[in-house]
Amino acid sequence: MSGRSKGMHRDERITAIAAMFDCAPALAAQVEPSMQAVSFAHKAVLAHQGDSSEHCWLVIGGTVHIQVNGIDGQRVQLAYHGPGEFFGAYPEPATHRADMVAHGAVDLLRIRCTELAALAHSQPALAAGLARRLARQLDLSLDRMAAQTTLSAPGRIHAELLRLADADYRIVPAPQITALALNANTARETASRAVSALERRGIVERSERGLTILAPRMLRDMIY
Template sequence: MSVELDGDRLELFRSVFGCSADVSRSIAAPARERSFAPRTIMLRMDGPRREILVVLMGSARVLSSTADGRVVQLYDLTAGDLVGLAEVGDDAAGEVVAVSQLDAAAYAIGDFMRLAETHAAVGLALSRTLLRHLQRVTARMLARSTLSATGRVYAELDRLGSGDGARGTIRPAPVLTALAERALTTRETASRAVAALERRGIVRRTSEELVILSLRQLRDLIV
């Protein structure tokens, strides 16, 4: 099924590619719409690359497997992100998995490359996406080498929190196992780190959300 561009989707394409409505529709023309249920593997890193996806709605997670078999969560992809370029490298073991119901515009790689040759906006979007992937992976590497395990948990909470600058909210409340995987540590370490924040009144946790009452105090602990 072809991609219908109207309303929010049209604005999303204009934002991703930085172009007019007419050019957005031209870029969308070769794509077909694909849907992925939660927990569906969208892409295997060490498998063949046949298409490039533009996320229209929902979120996905980039996972990488270590030499000892552990699965590491690298970062999340949301509406506007491109999938299928070089999330963790062609030779890496890993996959991109849908976290929620996800809709995407799917392009055959040849079609997308021809668009990049025709529309400068597509080439620029490719460059921005590759740079963003590099920045995300580099940030993970730096955190692993420079921060303590507890510091990585706090850095991940800071990254996940959104708010007015003084406070932040993570909704739904993060699952400790997933938080530990993101921070490259154990569930026990993540549990102790969050409990310490609660005791100090820096965060408040309920079944629905985790509220960061002071982002400044949280950031002071990222060491």
């Protein structure tokens, strides 16, 4: 496992911790010394399947893909974690069940799982915030699983585009087709055809700056 310390100021770390745990800045300041800000470049492997897992990771920016090799030798994505999500060991050290791979530049806060467990035990407000965060993350994971089970492959691509878009229905930079395919658990060719079809119908528009969803209502209606 490798990573470089990120130049995040202490005030920024405290703000991020307070937001992640839904706690007061004063409590976040007590937690901050136990956390290390690190970043990884695109495609960097944070940990391999079978490695010892002693840390809990909080995603500040970017996406971490959780991948394994399938029985046919192809890479299979089990899940992914984006900003505001936790992954790793908790409350005790464990073993990584899959590879953790950075997709794009990834910024994280890292803490030993035993330290986080001790802090949660001694600080009820921190424990409550952690429980709320993990409950929201479980809901999100179940939504993703339901989408993979009940939606068609193009429908999952359409849902993923809406998930990635900001309030103005823009995705900057434009999503890579390979990443779309992995996040929707489908083939790259399927994702490419789905996006091209949306462009032909004028539902999305790609440019050098990014991708814009021009007809979000139509795109939502195509999620099935």
